[in-house]
Amino acid sequence: xxxxxxxxxxxxxxxxxxxxxxxxxxxxxxxxxxxxxxxxxxxxxxxxxxxxxxxxxxxxxxxxxxxxxxxxxxxxxxxxxxxxxxxxxxxxxxxxxxxxxxxxxxxxxxxxxxxxxxxxxxxxxxxxxxxxxxxxxxxxxxxxxxxxxxxxxxxxxxxxxxxxxxxxxxxxxxxxxxxxxxxxxxxxxxxxxxxxxxxxxxxxxxxxxxxxxxxxxxxxxxxxxxxxxxxxxxxxxxxxxx
Numbered sequence: 500x501x502x503x504x505x506x507x508x509x510x511x512x513x514x515x516x517x518x519x520x521x522x523x524x525x526x527x528x529x530x531x532x533x534x535x536x537x538x539x540x541x542x543x544x545x546x547x548x549x550x551x552x553x554x555x556x557x558x559x560x561x562x563x564x565x566x567x568x569x570x571x572x573x574x575x576x577x578x579x580x581x582x583x584x585x586x587x588x589x590x591x592x593x594x595x596x597x598x599x600x601x602x603x604x605x606x607x608x609x610x611x612x613x614x615x616x617x618x619x620x621x622x623x624x625x626x627x628x629x630x631x632x633x634x635x636x637x638x639x640x641x642x643x644x645x646x647x648x649x650x651x652x653x654x655x656x657x658x659x660x661x662x663x664x665x666x667x668x669x670x671x672x673x674x675x676x677x678x679x680x681x682x683x684x685x686x687x688x689x690x691x692x693x694x695x696x697x698x699x700x701x702x703x704x705x706x707x708x709x710x711x712x713x714x715x716x717x718x719x720x721x722x723x724x725x726x727x728x729x730x731x732x733x734x735x736x737x738x739x740x741x
Contacts, residue, residue: 517556520546522565525576536566536574581676588676589683603684604732610677611725617662617670618717621709628664633706636660640702644695651682657702661709693727701727 521542530536537545542553557574560566567577592603621628636657643649655678662670681688693701701724708717 513552514555514559517546517548517552518559521556521560525565530576532576532578534576536576538573579672581672582679585676585679585683589680592680592684593687603680603688604729606677606680607725607728607732610674611721613673614658615718615721617665618705618709618721619714620665621662622712622714622717624664625709625712630661630664630706630710632660632663633657637699637703637706641699644699647695649695649698651685654698654702661706688731692730698727 521536524537524542524545536542539550539553539557542548543550546553557566557568561568561577563583564577564580567575569575588602588606592606595602636653640649640653640657643653655675658674658678659671662674701720704720705717705724708714708720
C-alpha cells in the first residue's frame with residue numbers, strides 16, 4: 500500500500516512546497532538517476548495542484564539538476580551535475596577580474612588543497628591501484644612537449660586518470676568543475692608562462708612521488724605544479740605599468 504504524500508499547503512512558499520513534494524515522491528518511490536518520473540497529469544492528481552504549479556516546480560528542479568526533461572520522451576530523475584555551479588563561479592570570478600581582484604585565486608587554492616590530500620590518499624592505496632593509464636598519459640604529454648605546446652585536454656586527462664583508482668566519482672566532478680571555470684576564463688588569464696618541458700616535468704614529479712610512495716614529495720610536487728597558475732593570477736592583480 501502506497502503512503503499518500505503530505506498535501507501542499509501554507510503560504511511560506513507554495514512553489515517551494517511543490518518542489519519539496521516532488522522530491523518526496525522521488526525519495527519515497529526510491530527512484531534513482533535516470534528513472535522516469537510521473538507525468539504532469541499524475542503529479543497534478545497526486546498532489547492536488549494545477550498544471551501551472553507542477554510545471555513551475557519541475558522547471559525549478561530542472562535548473563538544479565534534480566529533474567531532467569527530455570522533450571518527446573518524458574521526465575526523469577536528473578543525474579548529478581555541477582554545471583550550474585561552474586557557470587556561477589566563472590561569472591563571479593570574471594566580475595572580480597574587472598576590478599583587480601579575483602575569486603579565481605580562491606578556487607585555485609581550494610583545488611590545490613584538495614589535490615594535496617588526494618595524492619596522499621592515492622599513495623595509501625597505491626599497491627591496489629592500477630596507474631598504467633597515468634603512465635600512458637605521461638608519455639603522451641612528454642611527446643607533445645617535445646614538438647610544441649601541451650594541449651589543455653592532456654593536462655586535464657592526467658588529473659582525471661591519476662585519481663580514478665580512488666573510486667570516488669565526486670573527485671572527478673569537482674576537479675572537472677574547477678577546470679571548467681578556469682577554462683571559461685582562459686582569455687582573461689592568458690597563456691601559461693612555463694615552457695612545455697617544464698609543464699611535463701611538473702606532472703612527472705607528481706606521478707613519480709606517488710609511485711615511490713613519498714607523501715612529502717607528492718605534496719611538494721602538487722604545490723610546485725600550481726605555482727605557475729598562482730604567478731599568472733598574481734600578474735592579474737598587479738598589472739604592469741604602461
